[in-house]
Amino acid sequence: MVQVLSGIAYDCDVLVVGGGIVGLSTAYAITRGAPGTRVVVLEKEAGPARHQTGRNSGVIHSGIYYKPGSLKARYAVRGAAEMVKFCAEYGIAHAVTGKLIVATERSELPRLHGLVQRGRENGIPVRELGAAQIADYEPEVEGLAAIHVGTTGVCDFVGVARQLAEASGAEIRYGAEVRRIDRRPELGVALQTVAGDVVRARVLVNCAGLHCDEIARMTGDDPEMRIVPFRGEYYTLARPELVRGLVYPVPDPAFPFLGVHLTRGIDGGVHIGPNAVPALAREGYDWRTVRPRELGTTLAWPGSWQIARRHWRYGTGELRRSVSRRAFTTAVRRLLPAVTPDDLVPSAAGVRAQAVLRDGTLVDDFLIREGPRAVHVLNAPSPAATASLPIGREVARRALEALRSA
Template sequence: MVQVVAYDGDVLVVGGGIVGLSAAYAITRAAPGTRVTVLEKEPGPARHQTGHNSGVIHSGIYYRPGSLKARYAVRGAAEMTKFCAEYGIPHAVTGKLIVATDRAELPRLHALVQRGRENGIAVRELGASQIAEYEPQVRGLAAIQVATTGICDFTAVAARLGEASGAEIRYGARVVRIDRRPERGVAVLTDRGDVVRARVLVNCAGLYCDEIARMTGEEPEARIVPFRGEYYTLTRPGLVRGLVYPVPDPAFPFLGVHLTRGIDGDVHVGPNAVPALAREGYGWGVVRPREALATAAWPGVWRMGRQHWRYGAGELRRSVSKGAFVDAVRRMLPAVEAEDLTRAGAGVRAQAVLRDGALVDDFLIQEGPRAVHVLNAPSPAATASLPIGREVARRALAALGDR
C-alpha cells in the first residue's frame, strides 16, 4: 500500500527577513498556485539584519565583476527602486561619494573606478576641490561619485513582499526540529508545538541559517560568526547632505565607518565590526554562552582571528572608545565633534566563515535533497533581494519538480 502524505504546502520558507520573503514572492510569481508557508520566529517581518542596516540601495561598485554580488546588486538596485516606486515605499536615489583621505588609498580608489565600469556603473572621478560640489564639509584627496546609489525603508519592502506573495506567513513560530526524508519531503516542528509539512524547504534563516541546515542533516561548508555593527546618530545632520563612504579595505567584506542620510532624514554614522557574543548580540551585555561556545568551537574562527587580529583590534578600539570612533569620522568630516555623535542602535551581520578562516565574500547557496539553504547573504543582500529571491525560487521549484 502506498502511504499518502498530507502536506500543508508545497514550499516551506524558514525566515521572514527580506531574502526569505523575496523568495516566497518569487516562487508564487514564477509558479502561480504553488502553496508557500513562511515561518518566522519573531512577531513581525525583518526584525534582524533587514531591519538593522543603514537602508542603502547599493550600486554594486565594490564587488568583483562576474560575482553573484556584482550581478545581483547592479540588477537589484534598479529593481528595488522600481519596486519602491510601484508600491509607494519611501525611497530616494541620492548618489554617494567614496572618499580617499590618504595617498595609500588612491590606487584602491582608482581600482574601484575600473571595477565600477566593468560592472556597468557610471562613476565620476573628483579631485579634492570638486568634493565640495556634493559635500561642502567633507575633505579628501580625491573621490568618486556614484549616481545610482539610493536609500529606502527595507522593513517596509519586506512587509510588502510578504503581502504580495500570497504566502501563509506564521509569525512567532521558531523552528526547533526538522525531519527530512527525500521520498516524503520535510516536517518541521515549531516551539508552539505545530508540525508543518511541505515538499521542499527553503532556509533563509540569516543568523541561524547554518543551524537550520544542520537540523536537516546537512553539514554546511561554513559557519555563521556574528559581527555587531554599532552606529551613532549625527546631531548636526546639516554637516552631511547625502551618503559618504571611505575607500574600503579589499581584504574585508566590511565597508568601514560611513555617513548615511537615511530615509527618515537622520544621518547615521557607522558601523564598525566587532565580534558579538550572541547571534542576536546587539550590545556587549547580550551574552548567550551556548552560542558563543559553539562559535568558538568552529576552527575557522581561530584561523580568522590569527589572520586578521590587527584589523579586529582597531574595530574593538572604536567600539569601546568614542574618541577613536570620532577620529575615524574626522578623516572625512573634520568639522565633527564628539558631542555631535550620540549612540544609536546596532545591527548584527551573519558572516559565514569557512573552516580555513576565510570570510565568505559572495552569496553562498547550498542545495540538498528537497532543501535549498542560503548560507551567506551579506550586504548587498537587501538591495539584491529581488534577484536573489528569483534564484532561490528557481532552485526550490526545480526541487519541487523532482518530487
C-alpha cells in the same frame, strides 16, 4: 525526530524558514513564477525584518565594490534598479541620492582608481573628482580625491519586506521558531516549532540568516561553514546638516566590510557607522547580550581562531572604537573634520551573519547550496537587501526545480 510524514497530507508545497527580506522575496518569486504553489513562511519574531533587514543603513548599493561576474556584482546592479522600481510602484519611501567614496590618504588612491575601473566593468556610471570638487557635493567633507556613484540610494527595507509579504500571497506565520526538522528524501520535510506545531512540506527553503547554518544541520545537510556574528555599531549625527547624502571611505580589500560611513536616510537623519566587532550572541546587539551556547559554537569553529590570528591588528582597532566614542570620532573625522564626540548619539546596532569556512576564509559572495528537498541560503550579507529581488528569483528557481523533481 518529527515522525509525521508517512501517509499524511502536506500543508504546503514550499516551506520557507526566515521572514527577512530574502525569505519574503523568495516566497514572492515562487508565487509569481508558479501560481498555485502553496507557500508557508515561518518567522520566529512577531513581525518581518527584525534582524539584518531592519538593522542596516538602508542603502540601495550600486554594486561598484564587487568583483565583475560575481553573484554580488550581478545581483546588486540588477537589484538596485529593480528595488527603485519596486519602491516607486508600491509607494515605499526611497531616494536615489548618489554617493561619494573618498580617499583621505595617498595609499588609498590606487584602490580608488581600481574602484573606478571595477564600476565601469560592472556597468555603473562613475565620476572622478579632485579634492576641490568634493565640496560641490559635500561642503564639510575633505579628502585627496573621490568618486561619485550616481545610482546609489536609500529606502525603507522594512517597508519593502512588508510589501513582499503582502503581495506574495504566501501564508506568513510569525512567532514560529523552529525546534526540529525531519527530512526524508522520498517523502518530504516535516518541521516542528517550539510551540509544538507541525508543518509538512514537499520542499524546504532555508533563509534563516543568522541561524542558517543551524537550520541546515537540523535538516541533515553539512553546510561546511559556520555563521560567525559581527556586530556593527551606529551613531546618529546630532548635526545632520553637516552631511548632504552618502559618504564612504575607500574599503580595505582584506575585509568584506565597507568601513565607517555617513548615511543620510529617508527620514533626513544621518547615521554613522558601522564598525565590525565580534558579537557574543547571534543576536548580540550590545556587549551585555551573551548566549553561552552560541558563543561556544563560534569558539569551537576552527575558522574563528584563524580569523583572530590573521586579523588581530584590525580587530583591535575595531574593538577600541567600540568602547571609546573619542576613538570612533577620530575615525569619522578623517572624512568629516567638523564632527565632535558630542555630535555622536548612540543608535541601534546590527549583526552581520558572516559565513566563515573551516580555514578562516570569510565568504565574500552569496552562498546558496542544495540538498535533497532543500535549498539553503548560507551567506547573504550586504548587498542582500539591495539584491533581494533577483536573489529571491534564483532561490525560487532552485526550490521549484526541487519541487518538480520531488
